Amino acid sequence: MKLKAGVVLHYLFLDNAYCLMSIKNAKILVEYFKMLDVHNKSSLNDIQFYHFLHYTTDLSDKEIMLIFDMLDWNASGEIGFEEFYMLVCILLANQNNVEKQFISRHSRPVFELIDMDGGHTISPAEFQASGFLFNLKGHALNQIFYDFDVSGDENLSYKEFKMFAMACIDKQEQTKREKKKKKEKSTLRSLGACLVKSANP
Numbered sequence: 001m002k003l004k005a006g007v008v009l010h011y012l013f014l015d016n017a018y019c020l021m022s023i024k025n026a027k028i029l030v031e032y033f034k035m036l037d038v039h040n041k042s043s044l045n046d047i048q049f050y051h052f053l054h055y056t057t058d059l060s061d062k063e064i065m066l067i068f069d070m071l072d073w074n075a076s077g078e079i080g081f082e083e084f085y086m087l088v089c090i091l092l093a094n095q096n097n098v099e100k101q102f103i104s105r106h107s108r109p110v111f112e113l114i115d116m117d118g119g120h121t122i123s124p125a126e127f128q129a130s131g132f133l134f135n136l137k138g139h140a141l142n143q144i145f146y147d148f149d150v151s152g153d154e155n156l157s158y159k160e161f162k163m164f165a166m167a168c169i170d171k172q173e174q175t176k177r178e179k180k181k182k183k184e185k186s187t188l189r190s191l192g193a194c195l196v197k198s199a200n201p
Contacts, residue, residue: 001063001094001132007056008032014092019102021089029088033081043078057091063132070113070130086113090133099134103165111161121155 003009012025021029036048044052046068053064071083086109093102103110114122114130127145136144148164149156156164 001091001135002058003091003095004056004058009056009088009091010095012088012092014089014096014098014102016098019089019093019098019105021085021092026085029085030081033084041078043076043080044084045078049079059132066129067133070116073112094133094135100165103134107162107165108158110165111158114161119155121153121157122161123155127156 012021012028014021036044036052038048046065049068050064053059053067059067067087068079071079071087090102093099111122114126116126124142124145128142144164145156148160148167150160151157
């Protein structure tokens with residue numbers, strides 16, 4: 001899930017420590033929400049929501065409508081600013097490659113978002129359907145799910161999901177360290193090749 005080039009959301013940022021917007025950014029988002037709310041109802045219906053995401057992201061029509069249903073917790077056919085704020089934070093977390101930190105910092109609301117049927121657990125189907133929100137896809141997604149289904153009931157409880165969130169952070173940090181080491185090795189090889197060339201003109 002990525003933001004399209006040139007959209008206003010590129011100018012908003014999340015705080016590194018808590019994965020939330022600054023007051024200034026939140027005020028900008030409030031004004032943006034008011035502009036989208038053409039009916040002055042302090043909410044967006046499915047059509048307004050669809051067009052917002054269609055023009056700002058690379059999400060498919062099916063994914064957009066799934067997100068709307070996930071955010072429309074009370075099935076009112078509309079979402080308010082609170083849900084809109086959470087969605088934009090998820091978009092920014094994806095844009096800044098801090099999805100895992102976002103999941104960790106906001107594990108309860110993320111859990112409730114993914115728990116589409118309100119059963120207080122996350123099924124494999126719910127996890128598979130919503131994984132695109134945090135760039136979790138394919139075989140790896142299934143593997144992660146079953147790794148953290150400690151109870152073996154093929155559902156993640158909140159505690160199991162929270163362990164998953166913590167492990168995601170560890171995995172991301174490990175990946176960053178490995179990338180840094182590879183980059184350093186590559187630089188050293190290039191430097192070594194240059195030294196050999198200069199020594200043997």
